[in-house]
Amino acid sequence: MSNIKKIYKSKKVESYVVLVVLAFCSYAIAELSMFKTLGISALIIAVVLGAVVGNFAYHNVSLLKKTGALAVCTKQVLRLGIILYGFRISLQDIQGVGLNGVALAAFIVFSTFFLGLLLGKILKIDFLQSALIASGSAICGAAAVLASESVLKAGSSKVAVAVCTVVVFGSIGMFLFPLLNNIFNMPSYYFGYFxxxxxxxxxxxxxxxxxxxxxGANTSIVIKMIRVLMLVPFLIMLSFCFQKSDSNTSLIKQIPWFAIMFLVVVFISSTPLLNTSFSLNFIKPNIEILDTFLLSLSMVALGVNIRKDMLSQAGFKPFLMAIILMLWLIIASFLYIKFFII
Structure with a gap:
């Protein structure tokens, strides 16, 4: 047994190298103009590459699991990536859209999530599955699914389905939504809110x-980043209300400290030191590159656990739920902006 453990320990470096190379490839592919135009992020490409490896190199995946590399990437690396995500947001961004923008983001995040849980109950979808789909729709797609999974411990199969709904309906929305302004007839600034x-x-x-x-572009990005900021209260709520815990688990241990650190980083990102010309042109862009790479590394690790039969076993119901949530996002956002912001 000790000899087997030594073999796995010696293979640990090789395991990390494989995952890092796949993450680097996903980042490089996402930088190609074709993928940038389609809005396909490195995170999405990473989970696809990981899934390809997971389905065509099963023995290698088994080795990755036994060396512990997958566990580290889907937990510690993921949480570091979420913390560094805070450098993309500053308090100055939030001031630009005021309380109306913050209220809109909070309303969309929490109403979408709880509607998702209700739909999951109606459609008889597993609670953890519906929670991941709802969090991905409500907050920031694949990154929110990853963050929620780290609290709920839902498993790779449920993550795969949730990320798939984000890819499909988020991509459709990216091309469809600009056309909706012909129907909504909003000034571009307010359509950015939408x-x-x-x-x-x-x-x-x-x-x-x-x-x-x-x-419209500037407003849309600020509102979106405020939704990302809602990840902090959202994860704390998940931790206290939905996380599985036993009677021996202390209150302190239930707090998702990486979410608190995310908020601390947002405050650091707002300081004058990190808003100089040098910081904005060099420090923050490089932190963003590192962060995207770390999140891609986490997505690769999750992807290798995804088997081709997982999506077929999930059935149509999760996608029906995602369709309804997308319609809710369209209708609720439009009505809120129309009645409370314009």
């Missing part, structure tokens, strides 16, 4: 936002 409040991934918001002009 895009930021209703689309799934940050990349989808960027893609749709820039198609309606700079005013």
């Amino acid at each position: 895009i930021g409040a209703s689309l799934h991934e940050v990349a989808h918001v960027v893609g749709a936002g820039f198609s309606i002009g700079s005013d």
Whole structure:
């Protein structure tokens, strides 16, 4: 037994190298103009690459699991990635859209999540599955699914289905939503509120936002990042209300400290030191690159656990739920903006 453990320990470095190379490839592919135009982020590509490896190199996946590399990437690396995500947001961004923008983001996040739980109950979808789909729709797509999974411990199969719904409906929305302004007839500034409040991934918001002009693009990104900021109270709520715990688990241990650190990083990101010309042009962009890479590494690790039979076993119900949530995002965002912001 000790000899087997030594073999796995010696293979640990090789395991990390494999995962790092896959993450680097996903990041490089996402930088290609074709994928940028389609708004396909490195995170989405990473989970696909991981799934390909997981389905065609099963023995290698078994080795990755036994060395512990997958566990580290889906927990510690993931949480570090979420903490660093806070450098993408500053308090100055939030001031730009005021209390109306914050209230809109909070309303969309929590109403979408609880509607998702209700739909899951009606459609008889597993609670953990419906919670992941709802969190991905409500907050920031794949990153929110990852963060929620780290609290709920839902498992790779449920993560795969939830991420798939984000990819499908977020991509559809990115192309569809700019056309909706012909129907809604809003000034581009306020239509930016709509895009930021209703689309799934940050990349989808960027893609749709820039198609309606700079005013709309800037507003859409700020509103979206405020939704991302809602990840902090959301994860704390998940931890206290839905996380599985036994009677021996202390209150302190239930707090998702990485979410608190995310908020601390947002405050650090707002300091004058990190808003100088040098910081904005060098420090923050490089932190963002590192963060995207770390999140891609986590997605690769999750992806290798995804088997091809998982999505077929999930059935149509999770996708029906995601369709209804997308309609809710469209209708609720439009009505809120129309009655409370314009």
